[in-house]
Amino acid sequence: MELLPQTLILCLALALTNGVPVAPHDAAVDDAALPDRCEGIEFDAVTPDEKGNTYFFKGSHLWSGFHGAAQLSNESFKELDDIHHIGHVDAAFRMHNADNPGDHDHIYFFLDDKVFSYYNHTLEDGYPKEIQEDFPGVPSHLDSAVECPKGECMADSVLFFKGHDVHVYDITTKTVKNKTWAHLPACTSTLRWLEHYYCFHGHNFTRFNPVTGEVSGSYPKDIRHYFMKCPNFGHGGDHQVPKCSEVKLDAITTDDAGKSYSFAGSIYMRLDTHRNGLHAFPITRAWKEVSNGVDAVFSHGDDIYLIKDDQVYIYKTAAHYTLIEGYPKTLKEELGIEGHVDAAFVCPNEHTVHVIQGNTIHYVDLIATPRAVTDFPLPLSGIDAALCNAEGIQLFKGSEYYKYLTPMILTMSRIAPHPLPITSALLGCRDA
Numbered sequence: 001m002e003l004l005p006q007t008l009i010l011c012l013a014l015a016l017t018n019g020v021p022v023a024p025h026d027a028a029v030d031d032a033a034l035p036d037r038c039e040g041i042e043f044d045a046v047t048p049d050e051k052g053n054t055y056f057f058k059g060s061h062l063w064s065g066f067h068g069a070a071q072l073s074n075e076s077f078k079e080l081d082d083i084h085h086i087g088h089v090d091a092a093f094r095m096h097n098a099d100n101p102g103d104h105d106h107i108y109f110f111l112d113d114k115v116f117s118y119y120n121h122t123l124e125d126g127y128p129k130e131i132q133e134d135f136p137g138v139p140s141h142l143d144s145a146v147e148c149p150k151g152e153c154m155a156d157s158v159l160f161f162k163g164h165d166v167h168v169y170d171i172t173t174k175t176v177k178n179k180t181w182a183h184l185p186a187c188t189s190t191l192r193w194l195e196h197y198y199c200f201h202g203h204n205f206t207r208f209n210p211v212t213g214e215v216s217g218s219y220p221k222d223i224r225h226y227f228m229k230c231p232n233f234g235h236g237g238d239h240q241v242p243k244c245s246e247v248k249l250d251a252i253t254t255d256d257a258g259k260s261y262s263f264a265g266s267i268y269m270r271l272d273t274h275r276n277g278l279h280a281f282p283i284t285r286a287w288k289e290v291s292n293g294v295d296a297v298f299s300h301g302d303d304i305y306l307i308k309d310d311q312v313y314i315y316k317t318a319a320h321y322t323l324i325e326g327y328p329k330t331l332k333e334e335l336g337i338e339g340h341v342d343a344a345f346v347c348p349n350e351h352t353v354h355v356i357q358g359n360t361i362h363y364v365d366l367i368a369t370p371r372a373v374t375d376f377p378l379p380l381s382g383i384d385a386a387l388c389n390a391e392g393i394q395l396f397k398g399s400e401y402y403k404y405l406t407p408m409i410l411t412m413s414r415i416a417p418h419p420l421p422i423t424s425a426l427l428g429c430r431d432a
């Protein structure tokens with residue numbers, strides 16, 4: 001199985017999240033007065049907005065997205081200095097509240113003892129408020145804040161940072177748990193980006209686990225290499241998203257909760273959160289035991305199955321993926337089949353996995369033991385990856401895919417349909 005061009009993939013973030021165009025250079029603007037984030041700035045706050053565009057705040061200025069020049073914050077969020085004249089925000093985050101659509105995706109700003117809630121760049125009625133009116137038990141004069149949805153934290157939460165103290169606010173029960181993470185640098189801003197949590201300090205950042213505060217990997221790293229485009233910094237690539245015509249997947253899956261992942265070589269990408277940008281991460285970061293890539297991946301209930309050679313790894317989906325005890329097991333033991341697997345899929349709310357090997361498709365009932373396997377011929381071969389969702393079945397082969405409405409139509413057809421080209425809407429790649 002081939003690898004997508006690594007340097008290109010690693011730079012997807014920069015290329016795709018560039019939702020806002022770079023401000024054209026205007027000779028009339030006094031550039032000298034504008035701060036330059038490539039000089040190495042300690043940000044006051046960093047947060048995405050409801051469109052997934054990331055804002056960086058410093059003093060009376062902000063940057064929108066991962067490139068572009070500074071702008072006055074009061075042009076985008078005008079009441080922040082109208083009311084306060086403080087000149088900077090302490091902390092900001094984008095609310096994730098599955099139970100209350102009224103707050104969901106609002107940006108909250110914290111200034112001294114006040115909180116401001118914005119949606120669509122408009123201050124909500126009743127704001128600003130005292131912080132404790134909205135977030136009882138959370139102190140004033142915060143350093144930073146970041147949302148942590150259920151699945152990544154135990155419950156839909158917000159982490160508030162002040163020095164080395166962390167106040168974990170449960171937004172449903174409105175209760176706070178206090179922790180101290182002395183090993184973590186004091187975070188002047190924090191960001192959740194693509195399920196990863198970043199503490200910004202000085203011009204550096206440190207990635208941390210939002211539940212334990214644990215830091216793994218070598219940190220700190222310089223923000224300018226990863227979160228912005230600066231001369232003499234960067235990933236060493238040309239900041240291009242891979243062309244759709246060059247895509248080659250190993251596997252793809254969507255679980256019942258709607259989380260969608262693609263796999264190629266040693267990396268994976270989360271596809272359904274693409275409004276925040278696409279970024280490739282090592283497979284081992286989420287599924288630590290799978291160190292050699294995958295042949296096929298499928299989701300069933302709360303479990304995700306990763307197949308490599310003759311091994312099947314089953315992980316429970318919780319705050320983190322945890323390998324179920326006793327795994328990996330062999331393909332023969334787990335699914336009753338042998339040999340190299342090309343692709344596999346389970347349709348939503350079903351219990352049959354469809355395993356593709358060459359031009360055969362096996363139906364395996366996941367709730368029957370011992371496993372009962374039924375084989376059908378497939379009018380295609382060389383399939384790389386397969387997905388079944390509300391729109392039907394997609395079989396990926398190189399940069400093209402075949403579409404079928406149901407497994408029944410797939411196994412009944414004797415002639416392959418016309419392949420369709422993979423598009424950016426489907427996989428976040430670059431058209432043309």
Ligand SMILES: *[C@@H]1O[C@H](CO)[C@@H](O)[C@H](O)[C@H]1NC(C)=O
Nearest residue numbers: 060072073074075078081082
């Ligand atoms: C925005 O802030 C700048 C500098 O602090 C100030 O000169 C300007 O009048 C403000 N604009 C608005 C619309 O409040």
Ligand SMILES: *[C@@H]1O[C@H](CO)[C@@H](O)[C@H](O)[C@H]1NC(C)=O
Nearest residue numbers: 050076118119120121122123
């Ligand atoms: C967002 O704000 C703009 C400008 O203030 C307005 O035209 C638009 O209708 C608003 N959109 C929503 C969804 O409220």
Ligand SMILES: *[C@@H]1O[C@H](CO)[C@@H](O)[C@H](O)[C@H]1NC(C)=O
Nearest residue numbers: 137138139165167176177178
């Ligand atoms: C957590 O810390 C805040 C601020 O220091 C304090 O007001 C609150 O009582 C503490 N809560 C608990 C449960 O310890």
Ligand SMILES: *[C@@H]1O[C@H](CO)[C@@H](O)[C@H](O)[C@H]1NC(C)=O
Nearest residue numbers: 201202203204219220221222
């Ligand atoms: C940033 O991190 C580097 C190590 O990667 C360290 O040498 C440097 O002192 C840090 N700078 C700041 C301002 O934190």
